[in-house]
Amino acid sequence: MSKGWRIIGAIVLVLVLLGAICIGVGFMTGGDVAGIYSTLNTRYNLTGYWEQYSQWAITSFNEIVKGVRGLW
Amino acid sequence: MVEEDRQTALAMYNRLFDDAEDEQLLLNLLESPTRQAVLIARAYDPKERKKLAESPNQGEEHTPGFVLAIDRLYQQVAPKRPAAPEPEPLEEEPAPAVNQFSLFEDDAHPIDDSEYVPFRIEADAVPIPESVEELPVEESPARPEEEAAPAPEEPAREESPAQPEEEAAPAPEELPEMPEEEQPAPAEPAEERSVPAPAEELPLTLPDAQESAPEAAPVPTQELDLDYIPETKRKAKVFLLILYVLLAVPVTLAAIVLLLIPTVLVLALSLLVIVAGSAVLVAAFSGFPKLADILIVVGTAVIVLALGLLLLWLFVWFIGGAIGGLIRNVLELGRKWCYEEVPV
Numbered sequence: 133m134s135k136g137w138r139i140i141g142a143i144v145l146v147l148v149l150l151g152a153i154c155i156g157v158g159f160m161t162g163g164d165v166a167g168i169y170s171t172l173n174t175r176y177n178l179t180g181y182w183e184q185y186s187q188w189a190i191t192s193f194n195e196i197v198k199g200v201r202g203l204w
Numbered sequence: 205m206v207e208e209d210r211q212t213a214l215a216m217y218n219r220l221f222d223d224a225e226d227e228q229l230l231l232n233l234l235e236s237p238t239r240q241a242v243l244i245a246r247a248y249d250p251k252e253r254k255k256l257a258e259s260p261n262q263g264e265e266h267t268p269g270f271v272l273a274i275d276r277l278y279q280q281v282a283p284k285r286p287a288a289p290e291p292e293p294l295e296e297e298p299a300p301a302v303n304q305f306s307l308f309e310d311d312a313h314p315i316d317d318s319e320y321v322p323f324r325i326e327a328d329a330v331p332i333p334e335s336v337e338e339l340p341v342e343e344s345p346a347r348p349e350e351e352a353a354p355a356p357e358e359p360a361r362e363e364s365p366a367q368p369e370e371e372a373a374p375a376p377e378e379l380p381e382m383p384e385e386e387q388p389a390p391a392e393p394a395e396e397r398s399v400p401a402p403a404e405e406l407p408l409t410l411p412d413a414q415e416s417a418p419e420a421a422p423v424p425t426q427e428l429d430l431d432y433i434p435e436t437k438r439k440a441k442v443f444l445l446i447l448y449v450l451l452a453v454p455v456t457l458a459a460i461v462l463l464l465i466p467t468v469l470v471l472a473l474s475l476l477v478i479v480a481g482s483a484v485l486v487a488a489f490s491g492f493p494k495l496a497d498i499l500i501v502v503g504t505a506v507i508v509l510a511l512g513l514l515l516l517w518l519f520v521w522f523i524g525g526a527i528g529g530l531i532r533n534v535l536e537l538g539r540k541w542c543y544e545e546v547p548v
Contacts, residue, residue: 133525140517147510154503163496175491 205244206253209270213244216274224281233277247273436545445542456534460527467522474515481508 172178217240224230234240247269256268485505492498 133521136517136520140514144510144514147506147513151503151506151510154499154506156503158496158499158501158503161496161499162494163500164494165500167494168492168497168501171492171497172487176487 205248205250209248209253209268213270213274216271216278220274220278220281223278226281230277230281233280243273244270435548437548438543439546441542441544445538448538448542452534452538456530459530463522463527463530467519467527470515470522471519474512474519477508477515478512481505481512484508 169178220230221227249269253268482505484501488498488501488505492501
């Protein structure tokens with residue numbers, strides 16, 4: 133099991149380093165976070181999904197609170 | 205009879221036949237298998253053997269009776285005989301051969317005391333007959349042993365078949381009175397003497413034996429060694445085992461359920477992270493106009509996937525390491541507490 137931890141840790145470390153290098157190179161070559169968000173929002177409607185999940189979370193929380201109060 | 209002792213007796217009989225100079229004489233001495241079985245049975249003391257098994261250190265000082273009984277036969281028929289104690293220096297008595305083979309000397313075959321408890325057979329326990337022709341064929345040498353208690357050496361020595369020969373064999377001082385052709389030992393050269401014996405007891409000559417085995421053949425002395433490490437088996441403490449099972453099973457099940465909750469959560473989280481990372485990676489190549497933006501998204505996707513991989517391995521560790529280790533440790537603790545090693 134400890135050997136597995138070492139192998140997985142090495143793979144994760146390599147991937148994280150690779151991702152960090154990619155992000156660093158992207159920012160150094162003129163990457164823009166706002167432009168990325170805008171593109172993703174246009175293509176995948178991220179704002180719509182966020183509103184839906186927010187509404188679902190609020191509704192679920194209110195139902196739970198109502199159920200707990202009903203118990204008392 | 206203990207299996208080890210049976211094997212020892214068989215090995216000694218095998219060597220007896222291997223080393224016997226005159227096989228017919230040996231057969232006459234043995235008489236019959238039944239007689240030998242009775243001989244061994246009478247010389248064998250189970251209580252003594254059990255005592256030896258319980259306290260192995262006594263084996264260094266005591267030789268079992270059946271070993272002595274078989275060794276007496278060996279002394280009579282084997283050409284290679286164990287060396288007797290150092291004889292008194294005599295003018296007429298030549299020194300024993302240098303390459304004299306000794307079956308039981310420690311120097312000849314050093315024994316590792318850490319593993320074996322050897323039986324030390326006294327070389328002068330039984331006087332050695334002068335020649336094979338003078339051995340009594342009708343009367344077995346172990347007959348006194350059958351009547352006496354197991355392993356008393358003194359009666360056996362007194363009534364040994366070699367005793368008449370001791371009387372018949374003249375002392376070295378008397379030899380010059382005999383005719384020249386009848387003098388046995390002093391007339392023989394040192395190379396032809398096979399057994400160095402005390403001069404006042406026996407002037408021995410066994411030229412045939414020495415010629416047949418000019419050099420001492422290595423005989424494995426471990427055949428005589430008995431390993432007194434007692435065999436053990438595991439025996440359950442029944443009451444403690446039942447109590448342990450009654451307590452351990454519910455506690456272990458509760459612990460497994462508690463461990464399953466984070467395990468399932470970690471699995472769900474890892475799957476969610478891996479799916480998200482894959483989606484980000486796919487999105488990176490679907491519509492970004494600038495390479496810099498693609499690099500940022502790809503880098504983010506790789507980091508998220510790495511996190512997902514780490515969470516997935518955490519799930520595997522929960523299953524195999526935490527839950528499996530808990531079960532193994534509970535079983536090991538049960539073995540340790542509820543079982544004991546008892547001698548067979």
